[in-house]
Amino acid sequence: MVVVGSANLDLRLRVGELPQAGETVLALDRSHHVGGKGANQAVASARLGTATAFVGCVGDDEDGRTILRAMQASGVDVRDVELLGGVGTGLAVVVVSETGENSITVDPGANGRLPSERVARVLRRRCTADTVVVLQAEIPVPTVIEAIRVAHGLDARVIFNAAPFTALSRDVLAQVDYLIVNEVEAGELLGDRTLVGASPSRAVQQVAGLALRGGVITVGGQGAFWADAAGTSGHMPAIDVPVVDTTGAGDAFVGAFSSAIAESATLREAVSLGVRAGSFAVQREGAQRSYPRAGDLAEVGPLG
Numbered sequence: 129m130v131v132v133g134s135a136n137l138d139l140r141l142r143v144g145e146l147p148q149a150g151e152t153v154l155a156l157d158r159s160h161h162v163g164g165k166g167a168n169q170a171v172a173s174a175r176l177g178t179a180t181a182f183v184g185c186v187g188d189d190e191d192g193r194t195i196l197r198a199m200q201a202s203g204v205d206v207r208d209v210e211l212l213g214g215v216g217t218g219l220a221v222v223v224v225s226e227t228g229e230n231s232i233t234v235d236p237g238a239n240g241r242l243p244s245e246r247v248a249r250v251l252r253r254r255c256t257a258d259t260v261v262v263l264q265a266e267i268p269v270p271t272v273i274e275a276i277r278v279a280h281g282l283d284a285r286v287i288f289n290a291a292p293f294t295a296l297s298r299d300v301l302a303q304v305d306y307l308i309v310n311e312v313e314a315g316e317l318l319g320d321r322t323l324v325g326a327s328p329s330r331a332v333q334q335v336a337g338l339a340l341r342g343g344v345i346t347v348g349g350q351g352a353f354w355a356d357a358a359g360t361s362g363h364m365p366a367i368d369v370p371v372v373d374t375t376g377a378g379d380a381f382v383g384a385f386s387s388a389i390a391e392s393a394t395l396r397e398a399v400s401l402g403v404r405a406g407s408f409a410v411q412r413e414g415a416q417r418s419y420p421r422a423g424d425l426a427e428v429g430p431l432g
Contacts, residue, residue: 129181129390130180130181130251130254130259131173131182131386132166132263133170133184133263134164134236134264135199136162136217136237137191137194137195137218138222139160139222140159140160140224141224142157142158143155144225144226162195163222164184164220164266165266165379166264167184167195167199168376168379169383170383171383171419172379172382172419173262173383173384173390174202174203175202175203175421175422176401176422177387178386178387181205181254182199183208184209185238187215187216187217187237188211189217191219195217210242212241215238217237218235218239219234219235219237220233221233228371228373228410230373234266239266239267240268242267243271244268244274247275251275251279251282251284252282255279255282256282256283256284259284259285260386260389260390261285261286263275263286263287264382265290265293269294272294273296273300286303286306287304287305287389288304288339289308289309292313293312295316301339302338302339305339306343306385307335307342307343307344308343308382310346310347310348311346311348314332314345317338318334329363333355333359341356342357342395343355344385344402349371352381354399356395364399367404369408369411371411373412374410376409380405380408380418381402381403381406383419384398384402384404384406385399387401388401388402
């Protein structure tokens with residue numbers, strides 16, 4: 129599996145309640161973690177035992193080297209990560225409340241310098257018809273579009289997590305095998321912010337209709353809705369667990385989902401594994417270090 133995306137150093141601030149607009153609150157404590165949607169998803173996949181390579185950029189600085197060491201420790205192949213001089217590693221400021229909710233602001237840094245030409249070269253070298261290529265939207269949009277085009281042309285299976293929401297043309301989305309969004313992103317994608325709440329089954333079928341094989345809408349504490357290209361759909365309920373920190377839970381879902389697809393699981397099985405991985409992750413602080421290894425998932429029940 130090849131994940132193309134972002135890598136950040138996360139500054140995590142714990143607060144009693146998330147600040148309102150114009151409000152100043154004092155943090156209860158702070159910590160640093162390795163993050164970024166792309167790096168998180170690569171780590172989530174690798175921890176479950178799927179051979180996973182990451183393609184991205186970090187700054188030629190201590191933050192960048194910290195990220196690479198952490199990803200390697202989780203089993204991710206980072207040989208195609210470029211260290212860039214003259215630009216800092218991506219930084220995310222993550223504010224987490226005592227109920228586990230979060231607010232995140234990201235400075236892309238080196239992630240904004242990931243060129244489409246280099247990604248295309250790497251994919252042509254690494255991809256076969258059996259390869260799963262995973263993308264998100266914390267890197268330049270032209271790079272995302274080119275990666276989708278090249279991977280699709282190589283008959284790789286493309287998974288696109290449209291987060292943060294980025295409007296891509298229907299022609300581009302038609303080259304994506306599986307499209308994954310949360311409920312807010314689904315509203316933006318479909319041009320109807322009320323549809324997911326009113327009729328999630330209808331909404332996910334519309335999302336699936338944009339992709340080749342299927343679509344998924346994650347809905348936090350409600351789990352995830354899914355639909356395939358043949359019109360079969362379903363809902364995988366969330367698992368009732370104590371919530372400590374929701375940071376990176378969506379990435380845990382995507383990484384586990386992608387791992388399952390790479391291991392030839394059905395769409396329903398992949399969604400079930402994603403929900404279980406996300407449920408495991410929210411019980412612990414931080415993103416990557418909270419992600420499960422295969423044996424850990426027994427804690428959150430059998431495959432649904």
